[in-house]
Amino acid sequence: MIITSFKSGDEIRGYLPGLEGVQTFWPINFVNNYATLNQRFDFGTYVTNTLIVGLFSTIGTLFTCIFAAFAFARLQFKGKNLIFALLLSTMMIPGEMMVVTNYVTVSNLGWTNGTRTGAYIAMIVPFMVSVFYIYLLRQNFMQIPNELYLAAKVDGKSDWQYLWKVMVPLAMPSLVTIFILKLMGSWNSYIWPNLVAGGHDEFKLVSNGLRDSFQTGTNFDEYGRQMAAVVCVTVPLLLVFICFRKYIMRGVSRAGIKG
Numbered sequence: 176m177i178i179t180s181f182k183s184g185d186e187i188r189g190y191l192p193g194l195e196g197v198q199t200f201w202p203i204n205f206v207n208n209y210a211t212l213n214q215r216f217d218f219g220t221y222v223t224n225t226l227i228v229g230l231f232s233t234i235g236t237l238f239t240c241i242f243a244a245f246a247f248a249r250l251q252f253k254g255k256n257l258i259f260a261l262l263l264s265t266m267m268i269p270g271e272m273m274v275v276t277n278y279v280t281v282s283n284l285g286w287t288n289g290t291r292t293g294a295y296i297a298m299i300v301p302f303m304v305s306v307f308y309i310y311l312l313r314q315n316f317m318q319i320p321n322e323l324y325l326a327a328k329v330d331g332k333s334d335w336q337y338l339w340k341v342m343v344p345l346a347m348p349s350l351v352t353i354f355i356l357k358l359m360g361s362w363n364s365y366i367w368p369n370l371v372a373g374g375h376d377e378f379k380l381v382s383n384g385l386r387d388s389f390q391t392g393t394n395f396d397e398y399g400r401q402m403a404a405v406v407c408v409t410v411p412l413l414l415v416f417i418c419f420r421k422y423i424m425r426g427v428s429r430a431g432i433k434g
Contacts, residue, residue, distance in 0.1 A: 176402050176405055176406065177402075177406055179398065179402040180209070180402035180403040180405070180406045181208060181209075181399070181403075182208075182398075182399050207399075208399040208400045208402070209403050209407075211400065212400055212404060215400055216384055216387065217376070217377070217384070218384055218404060220384075221379055221380055221381045221383065221384035222381055222407075224295075224368075224378060224379065224380050224381075225361070225380040225381045225382075228295060228299055228361055228368070229357075229358050229361035229362055230358070231299045232298070232299045232302050232303055232361055233354055233357040233358050233361065235299065235303035236302070236304070236305055236353065237350060237354060238303075239303055239305075239309075240305065240308045240309050240311075240353060241312065241338070241343065243309045243313075244309050244312035244313040244316050245316060245334075245338050247259050247309070248316035248317045249324060249334070249342075259313075263306060265306055271366070274370065277301050277367075278370055278371070280301075281297040281300075281301065281371070286300075286371075287371060287373070289375060291377070291378060294371055294372060294375070294378040297371045298367065298368055298371055301367070302361070302364075305357070308353045308356075308357065311349060311352070311353065312346060312349055312353065315346045316342055319341070319342055319345055319346075323337075323341055324341075327341060351419070351422045352422055352423050355415060355419050355423060356423065358415075359412055359416075362380075362381065362382075362408075362411070362412060365383060368380040368382070368383055369383045381407070381408050382408065384404070385405065385408050
């Protein structure tokens with residue numbers, strides 16, 4: 176895939192002056208496909224949209240997870256366990272079943288009016304809550320000794336101060352894990368952005384742009400650019416996982432141990 180992304184159409188089909196029918200391994204022009212990728216498929220716009228949607232939805236998810244996890248882990252209110260059980264039960268509902276109802280909702284709110292701002296909001300807001308990440312962070316919060324909470328109350332600290340000065344710093348590995356996994360999920364999102372963007376290609380994300388690049392042509396001249404697009408989509412995620420795999424494993428393992 177990587178080697179092909181640097182090759183021209185003639186190199187891919189083995190047609191070179193004096194080397195007809197010979198498949199070359201090393202490409203001659205290393206940068207042509209990548210240099211023309213944005214001109215051919217407007218890939219820069221897709222990457223920009225993905226980064227905006229991914230960062231804002233991830234930050235929103237972190238805030239909702241922190242507040243919900245703290246409430247279920249430390250606060251006492253009537254029906255807490257029942258509400259948490261009902262919340263967990265929603266994880267059994269496939270996300271695809273909610274696509275139509277979610278689209279009707281964002282459409283009634285006027286977020287599918289063909290504007291860039293509306294498209295961004297429609298892609299971000301419905302995915303700012305994740306039951307799995309709330310569960311993950313709640314399990315991490317429950318590992319923090321309750322004596323710290325009682326000591327904070329004796330010192331006159333409010334729940335808000337205890338949350339941000341004690342619990343959030345101690346749960347940082349899990350928060351980093353949530354940030355990375357959520358950002359990777361936003362990068363790979365396909366169905367919802369494609370539905371919300373509709374016929375507006377300028378609102379689509381990289382996964383939609385990658386699909387569109389394979390629909391523009393099937394000749395050898397396009398294979399190199401298509402492989403370049405695949406590299407641009409997959410390599411960043413691979414690098415993120417390699418660089419932060421320790422944090423991901425640490426955050427998941429911490430959430431799975433209590434006591």
